[in-house]
Amino acid sequence: DQQVKQNSPSLSVQEGRISILNCDYTNSMFDYFLWYKKYPAEGPTFLISISSIKDKNEDGRFTVFLNKSAKHLSLHIVPSQPGDSAVYFCAASEKETSGSRLTFGEGTQLTVNP
Amino acid sequence: DGGITQSPKYLFRKEGQNVTLSCEQNLNHDAMYWYRQDPGQGLRLIYYSQIVNDFQKGDIAEGYSVSREKKESFPLTVTSAQKNPTAFYLCASSPWDRPLYGYTFGSGTRLTVV
Numbered sequence: 001d002q003q004v005k006q007n008s009p010s011l012s013v014q015e016g017r018i019s020i021l022n023c024d025y026t027n028s029m030f031d032y033f034l035w036y037k038k039y040p041a042e043g044p045t046f047l048i049s050i051s052s053i054k055d056k057n058e059d060g061r062f063t064v065f066l067n068k069s070a071k072h073l074s075l076h077i078v079p080s081q082p083g084d085s086a087v088y089f090c091a092a093s094e095k096e097t098s099g100s101r102l103t104f105g106e107g108t109q110l111t112v113n114p
Numbered sequence: 115d116g117g118i119t120q121s122p123k124y125l126f127r128k129e130g131q132n133v134t135l136s137c138e139q140n141l142n143h144d145a146m147y148w149y150r151q152d153p154g155q156g157l158r159l160i161y162y163s164q165i166v167n168d169f170q171k172g173d174i175a176e177g178y179s180v181s182r183e184k185k186e187s188f189p190l191t192v193t194s195a196q197k198n199p200t201a202f203y204l205c206a207s208s209p210w211d212r213p214l215y216g217y218t219f220g221s222g223t224r225l226t227v228v
Contacts, residue, residue: 004156006156009154032214034214034216036216041221041222041224042221042222043118043120043204043206043219043220043221043222044157044204044217044219045219046215046216046217046218049214049215049216050214051214089156089157091216100145100208100209100210100211100212100215100217101147101159101162102159102216102217103159104149104156104157104158105156106154106155106156107156
């Protein structure tokens with residue numbers, strides 16, 4: 001039972017354009033959502049998060065949008081840079097019952113071409 | 115310089131042998147986690163611990179065991195009962211009650227059964 005799904009295993013964009021990574025979830029109890037970035041043979045690093053009381057959170061080139069009614073969130077990277085090439089994981093937490101325990105999606109491999 | 119350390123980076127095990135993966139953190143985090151990464155399956159939770167001397171099974175605990183005798187340390191033992199142990203193992207830590215801050219991950223241990 002995959003509660004957090006990233007349906008696109010890979011995405012390729014040109015440098016300077018927008019990258020949009022999508023994530024869907026099924027558990028309506030999820031209150032917090034996070035994005036992580038992972039390079040090969042390294043641990044993931046925290047990128048940006050959003051609480052369910054918001055629909056948008058921005059940090060520099062990275063913006064996360066949350067649509068609770070559709071149980072969908074997306075990560076926008078503008079402008080995309082070659083150094084952004086990595087696997088991006090979406091994660092979610094239902095704080096009331098599990099504190100900071102996170103459920104991760106399968107990941108999307110982003111490739112930014114120069 | 116605070117962080118989370120996993121060792122070794124690469125580990126080879128013969129079938130039928132138990133092996134222990136080390137995870138140490140000096141971030142004063144209460145919670146620690148073990149995840150397993152397989153291609154196309156994202157990060158799956160094996161065990162987690164909110165406090166010393168207490169831990170809970172995650173989604174794929176069969177064939178694994180853990181201990182939490184010290185706040186800083188959360189070793190994972192992969193037993194011979196684990197049917198498909200070859201994978202990339204990630205340890206993480208976090209403040210338990212601050213889900214929006216996410217996890218700090220170690221750099222991982224790649225375990226190969228030979």
